[in-house]
Amino acid sequence: MIKSLRGHLFIGLTAIIVLTGAIGGLLAYNWAFEEADELQDSVLIQLASVAANGTFSTGKLQGVEEDTEVFLIELGTTPRGSLDDRRLFGLKDGLQLAVRNRQPIRALLRTRADGSRFAVAQPTAIRDATARNMAFRTLLPIAALIPCLMIMTALVIAYSLRPLIRLAEDLDARPADDLTALPLSDTPSELHPFIAAMNGLLERMRLLMDQQRRFVADAAHELRTPITALSVQAENLGPVDLPEAARSRLAALKQGMHRTRHLLEQLLALARQEARPAGAELPLVALDHALKNTVADMLPLALDRSIDLGSELVEPVTIRGEPVVIEAMIRNLLDNALRYTPSGGRVDIGVYRSGGAAVLQVEDTGPGLAASDLDRIFEPFFRGSQPQGDGSGLGLSIVKRTVERLGGSIELENIGVASRGGLRVTVHIPHAAVDGGAAKGHPASERRPPRGP
Template sequence: MKFIRPRLTHSLRGRLLWYLLAAITIAALAQASIAYRTALHDADQIFDYHMQQMALSLRSGTPLSNTEAQRRLQAQNEANEGQAGAGSDDMVVQMWSPDGVQVFHSVSRAKLPQRAVLGFSNVKANNTVYRVFSIQTENQTVQVAQDLAVRRNMAGNLALRTLGPIAVMMPILMLVVWWVVSGSLDPVARVRSQVASRQADDLSPVSEAGLPDEVRPLVHELNLLFGRVKTAFDAQQTFVADAAHELRTPLAALRLQAQSLERAETLDARKLAVSRLTAGIDRATRLVEQLLVLARQEAAANGAAARPVDLADLARRTVADLAGVAAAKGVDLGVHQADPATVEGQPDALHILLRNLVDNAVKYTPAGGTADISVRKDTGGISVTVEDSGPGIPPEERERVFDRFYRVAGSEAAGSGLGLAIIKAIAERHGATLVLGQSERLGGLSATVGFNA
């Protein structure tokens, strides 16, 4: 036979109600048990005292006749009825002479054994248990007995009287607990209702008014998460809008160049149109590549795991990658200084950072100029500097060039205005600083990325 295990509810309201109501029930049962035991103990004390008093009242220096014994027993029973409600039917009295002859037995159908243990004792007889008190004098032995069921019944009645108010209050207390728990969790239900009724694009904060102290931090963190998601959505929308705007111009230029190629009548005009079309395609390709790199870097901000990266080796590889481009333009590209330096970071992202810095230096340096990369390590930290002998960037525009698609006015080099934005995003993700200045050695732009040691 397969038993199905009951499933514990995951509802906070349900758990609180179950636990509190169970606690109330257990407390009531414990109170009932304590009340019954206390009442039984009190009844034992009272009846033992009455039995003792009855036996002492029947004690006499001379043997009692049946009439005299019956009279004294009746008087003691009347006194007991006034004190504890115990009548003559509750007690069984027997008396023996010194030679063991029973001289008196109270009117009762209960027959007790013909033996007596002085003092109090419990005796099994007639399928029940009797509480017996015996006392002996020179002339007689007196035994008073009582069925323990009488005491249990009395204790039960007293316990019921004690538990009566508790039984009445239990449902009221349960209703109060249900009302308090439900009222305390109403703010949580309100927050759930607010979140459930929202549209997908509604990222406004959830109201924290009236929330319990245990729930308010959770809702506060939820609002912070909404804020971060909203910032990410806004950045994505801005990125898409900017990308669409920037792609519109090169695509329009490509259309015009294609039309010029179609209208070209001579071979020279056709060659010129083809070269312009090819250059436009290259610029559009470069813009798309930069957009993809930027989007990929933003999406992978927390994806790739950090590991040790040798910046000196990375600088040499970057120079080797762009040596052909620099030679074709007539720019002297090299590594000016390469101190051994290792940082924790994402190798691919740092390679893109150095590649964009060196590529910008080569692109904006005129033919015959110089572009160098330096890796320095000192007590202040680790820095990577790319310098060139180009025109540089005016101080008033050095902050704006980090904006997406922004290009310095009058710049002759082709570009998308995304290189420095990508570099800044990667540097910030690695906790590094990016500072633009003027190279004292070469006279052009100096771009320094500083890492903490």
Template sequence: MIRSLRGRLFAGLTAIILLTGLAGGLFAHHWAFNEAIEMQDSVLIQIAGLVQSGSLTGGRELHGVDEDAEVWLIDQPAAPQAADDGLKQLWSLKDGLALATRKGQPIRVLLGTRLDGTRFAVAQRTSVRDEIASDMAFRTVLPIAALIPCLLLVTAIVIARSLRPMVRVADDLDGRRADDMTSLPVAQMPSELNPFIASINGLLQRVRLLMDQQRRFVADAAHELRTPITALSLQAENLDPVDLPVGARDRLSALRQGIRRTMHLLEQLLALARQDAGSPDEATMPVVALDRVAKEVVAEALPEAVNRSVDLGFARVEPVAVRGEAVMLAAVVRNLLDNALRFTPHGGRIDACVYRDGTTAILQIEDSGPGVSPDEIGRIFEPFFRGQRPEGDGVGLGLSIVRRIVNRLGGSIDAVNSAEAGRTGLRVLVKLPVSADRA
């Protein structure tokens, strides 16, 4: 069963064209065949008229009166009884057109009588007549047969052009970001698609309202929870000078760790809500030196790397400018470094790279951790995904925030497991458009 609308239209119109062409071809062949037979009868009548008027004379049998049509002129012998059986049957017929047999072959014959009373016959083999008629009929049908493929090609082109607006709408939807809920254009669209586009626009508006409500809820909830969590953190800090038993001190440490993790979650939720608040105008965004931002963030992360005995530094750094807020770019580098530090073991290594490749700015962070399993590497940019080996106080939002910032800046991000020279780890590659202006 054909599910494609284009396929259904083409199959239906193809069937109509073929059936119409077949019926028209059969009718044209039959009509042309009969017309050719009538024309050959007219040739016999014209030759008979010439013979009857005396303009054309011959002996007993004059062959080649019309060589192309193989027409014979036969005179009746003076003694009809001396003729063979075939001629006896021929001369027994009345004047006019008739069918007869001569020498075992069917013929079409026209018998006539001259003014002096002698009889004659103009004959032609039926096989020759049929061959000539068939050839003329075939030549008549040939243009119809040649026209059918042309009609099929034109039909395919018309269907493709007619469905092109639907393809453009599909391409528009496929090329959008996940948070782009702008309405589809209705202007330059066929009127038949207007109800369909109106329904999609209505759905996009409803989804946008739901997403806005969700963003506001997340931002409000995170903001409201910051005050009590901060108060709990201060109370836990106030318990440090108090002389507590070992068991109580352990429970206090677990409480403070939980508070820090909750505070980190709230900060990440607020950052996520800020990134989802709206799309910036690329023309109004400032030009920022990506290499300078990366150097500052790496310098901030060095103390933590030293505490973990991790070798953190640049493997390659080049001046390159991009459009975007410095805070947003710093959040990208910081979250990537936090993720790398969390999974890199003691004595490991983290290499950062910032360079330009044509019109693309490259930011690469590669660690020497265990990497990500092939089943999970496609999900690491999903919110709250921590995988089967969660480490530290992470909540699974850092890489999701990075991807949303990169998408807003018109870039792309990808993560692959690296295995070079016996070294394992995760390599995250961020690509951003290079700005033509200087930072």
């Protein structure tokens, strides 16, 4: 069963064209055959008028096309000759069908003024062959027209369905969070009910997503206050003299609250990221400044874990985005790298411009990612097959959403050189030009001094 609308239309219209062409061709063939037969009768009449004056001799007529095989039969004034001639003599004047020498003929009989009779005849087989040939020629234009009409039909169907294809391409090219209404202009009126239904569905989805975002933001905001209060109370228990068992439970409680607070901060960052309408104008952000601010905040954590955190290359690069969201993106990348880098390892970061894109790169000396995790690592709450630390599994998911909303891309690859291993994260974000050159306050490019092995 054909499920394609284009296929249904093409097959239906093609069937109509072929059926109409077949009926028209049959009628044209019959009409042309009869016309050709009448034309040959007219030739016999004209030749008989000439033969009445004794111009031709008995037998095949001279001066007439050889393949027509028209001949003259002199019948005399009384029946004579063969049986066929005597039967022919007994026919009335005019066009008659007869048989001569066991061959069907079409004959025109005439009687001269002196009473003698003659017949101008032609074999019916020759006449039919000539008529069929002439009738067949009338079918050639129809036979050539049918394929042309089929091609034109296919082109018209394709052109008529172009608005539907453009509509599908528009929907397919949209970002996942772009729920603006589909335009009704420049679309056929037959598509308007479908587009109106799609717009209604998009509006309902937008309201549902807005409710979900507000719920996540409100829930994270409401939960942050009691979690903070519990964290303060837990910290206040630090100086209290507690038994060893109670102190280990207190440490587990602090770790759990820290993980919960971190999860709430990630949820709030995600809510802030998705709350901004798609396509809205974003402010300019110095990516190198955001990187340095984030590194300064993360440096104590790196020192506490004996990890060498530093910049390989930092160039003045400007992008468009929310400063808080950009710093949260960098913090998530660094937090992920620090969590999986063993003590004594290193994390190298860099910012530079490549073509029309700003590039942020983070490399660590951790174990890298399992091949089975590469396709799922950006899923929310997925922490990989070998999770470490108290992460929530939202960091890389937030990074990917942030990068996509900024019109960029992110790539993860395992470093497979002999001297080192680890994970390399490369983020490409469209570069935003700043009037007058580099953004105010941009320092010159920095390169980290070479490290020893």
